[in-house]
Amino acid sequence: MIFANCSTLDSALLENIHTKAAKIILGCFRTTRNAPVLSDLNFIPLYNRRELHLLLFFYKIKTGLTSPVLHSFLPQTLGEISAYSFRHANNFQLPLSKRSPVHNSFFNKAPVPGNFLPQYIKLSSSFAAFKNRITLFYHGMNCNIWHLQGSNPSATSLRCVFRLGHSPLNINMKSFRQWSCGSTETLEHLLLQCNLTLHHRHLLLLTLKNTLLNEKIYNQPQYSIIRNKTLIHILLFGHPKLSFKPTVVIFSALSRFLKNSWRFKSLI
Numbered sequence: 001m002i003f004a005n006c007s008t009l010d011s012a013l014l015e016n017i018h019t020k021a022a023k024i025i026l027g028c029f030r031t032t033r034n035a036p037v038l039s040d041l042n043f044i045p046l047y048n049r050r051e052l053h054l055l056l057f058f059y060k061i062k063t064g065l066t067s068p069v070l071h072s073f074l075p076q077t078l079g080e081i082s083a084y085s086f087r088h089a090n091n092f093q094l095p096l097s098k099r100s101p102v103h104n105s106f107f108n109k110a111p112v113p114g115n116f117l118p119q120y121i122k123l124s125s126s127f128a129a130f131k132n133r134i135t136l137f138y139h140g141m142n143c144n145i146w147h148l149q150g151s152n153p154s155a156t157s158l159r160c161v162f163r164l165g166h167s168p169l170n171i172n173m174k175s176f177r178q179w180s181c182g183s184t185e186t187l188e189h190l191l192l193q194c195n196l197t198l199h200h201r202h203l204l205l206l207t208l209k210n211t212l213l214n215e216k217i218y219n220q221p222q223y224s225i226i227r228n229k230t231l232i233h234i235l236l237f238g239h240p241k242l243s244f245k246p247t248v249v250i251f252s253a254l255s256r257f258l259k260n261s262w263r264f265k266s267l268i
């Protein structure tokens with residue numbers, strides 16, 4: 001909240017540090033796009049986080065959870081100003097001023113995103129309910145970050161860069177060098193087709209199949225018709241119906257495959 005009034009330049013500098021830290025955690029490249037990096041860690045951009053804290057504090061003032069002095073500074077709502085029945089009578093009317101001290105003041109800044117919130121958040125009955133709803137609204141669906149589990153940090157990073165779609169594979173690095181087998185090196189080729197990793201792939205897919213069948217995610221006939229893309233997605237992201245332990249089993253099997261395939265021997 002302290003930095004809510006900082007300039008665009010300062011905000012960009014703060015954001016830079018935030019994304020750099022996220023990239024160090026995931027072990028991905030400096031040039032990987034910021035949005036997938038942040039969403040992979042279930043982080044939100046700092047400007048959104050500041051906005052979230054402004055709204056939480058504003059809700060406390062509005063509902064009288066803070067000093068009554070602060071409550072007296074609240075702008076009027078549309079319903080208080082006019083007798084007409086507006087659809088958004090709870091929205092706050094902002095002062096029509098272009099002066100920066102007014103424009104950047106807390107009571108002018110905090111209601112703006114608040115006015116655009118969905119009704120079910122605005123009409124929350126308690127602070128706890130409001131906080132819960134608005135956090136979910138900003139963070140999107142609650143996603144787990146089990147994919148950071150793994151005994152080998154280098155292999156975990158490698159799984160991360162595959163998931164982010166910016167990996168050291170030749171096709172992602174826009175390199176025209178061919179991998180030893182002579183094929184174009186895509187993720188699908190590496191994980192499911194390459195002849196150089198036949199044995200390790202067999203072990204990987206066996207672990208995957210056993211885990212999915214044991215956990216009753218699929219039965220035998222269903223498993224036999226899973227497409228390659230779905231297989232790769234489960235290997236990288238897990239399955240929404242899988243619990244923590246089987247998910248880690250799959251991720252560990254992929255890490256072992258990546259390590260034993262020797263394709264990334266300089267990285268792992």
Ligand SMILES: [Zn+2]
Nearest residue numbers: 181183194195
């Ligand atoms: Zn190959």
